[in-house]
Amino acid sequence: MLAKVYARLGKGPSTREALKMRLDPEVLDKALEKLVAHGGATVSVTGEFTRGQPKWRDPYVAQRDHRAAQLEAMVRFAGTPGCRMVALVKHFGDQEDAHQPCGHCDHCAPDQSVAGRHAEASSGDRAAMARILAALARDGDLAVGRLFEETFRDGSVDRRTFEHLLAALHRARLIAVTEATFEKEGKEIVYRRASITREGRDASLEQVKISVEKPAVVKRAPVKKKRKAKRRRR
Numbered sequence: 019m020l021a022k023v024y025a026r027l028g029k030g031p032s033t034r035e036a037l038k039m040r041l042d043p044e045v046l047d048k049a050l051e052k053l054v055a056h057g058g059a060t061v062s063v064t065g066e067f068t069r070g071q072p073k074w075r076d077p078y079v080a081q082r083d084h085r086a087a088q089l090e091a092m093v094r095f096a097g098t099p100g101c102r103m104v105a106l107v108k109h110f111g112d113q114e115d116a117h118q119p120c121g122h123c124d125h126c127a128p129d130q131s132v133a134g135r136h137a138e139a140s141s142g143d144r145a146a147m148a149r150i151l152a153a154l155a156r157d158g159d160l161a162v163g164r165l166f167e168e169t170f171r172d173g174s175v176d177r178r179t180f181e182h183l184l185a186a187l188h189r190a191r192l193i194a195v196t197e198a199t200f201e202k203e204g205k206e207i208v209y210r211r212a213s214i215t216r217e218g219r220d221a222s223l224e225q226v227k228i229s230v231e232k233p234a235v236v237k238r239a240p241v242k243k244k245r246k247a248k249r250r251r252r
């Protein structure tokens with residue numbers, strides 16, 4: 019879209035209307051705004067646009083990638099299996115911090131969490147967690163995605179449930195989950211790896227008190243019937 023608008027701009031100033039592009043005016047405005055921000059267009063005080071320098075693309079792509087990476091980091095934070103506060107402190111780069119779990123967030127104190135519903139692990143949960151521990155004891159550390167695929171190839175556990183089980187094991191300190199990176203087409207991709215802890219190797223799962231997040235039950239508010247407004251008599 020930006021390239022289209024850029025190609026349409028002339029060496030002399032033209033108004034937005036004169037560009038005569040069959041675009042949603044809002045889309046055109048956004049495109050012009052971005053081109054101006056990255057030097058692809060200049061705008062006069064009277065609101066006329068002139069073509070700028072052709073190298074607008076590099077800074078634009080760099081900014082777009084940066085924003086996409088920020089969004090991904092936010093998604094990872096939402097799904098973080100560890101203490102929220104530790105993740106925040108790490109994000110803001112406090113090197114002095116001991117990275118001790120805070121004891122208050124939805125990860126540290128799931129029973130007090132209002133949004134998530136936690137329950138003592140069922141026998142099914144425990145059987146699935148035992149399979150996760152066995153896979154990690156056998157293979158060392160594994161990328162979380164691969165751990166899921168290898169352990170539940172039979173489809174007995176879906177991905178969301180798997181993440182809840184993983185978080186529960188992490189909370190109980192039976193596994194560790196860390197972030198790692200690899201490079202793909204010049205970009206740094208962040209992913210998670212899981213490994214078993216010493217406690218995880220030694221523990222017998224039946225004896226560990228462990229709670230698992232259950233899918234939230236969304237209750238619908240009862241629909242109130244609107245009373246018909248009384249007709250006013252004239």
Ligand SMILES: [Zn+2]
Pocket residue numbers: 100101102103104119120121122123124125126127
């Ligand atoms: Zn915490």
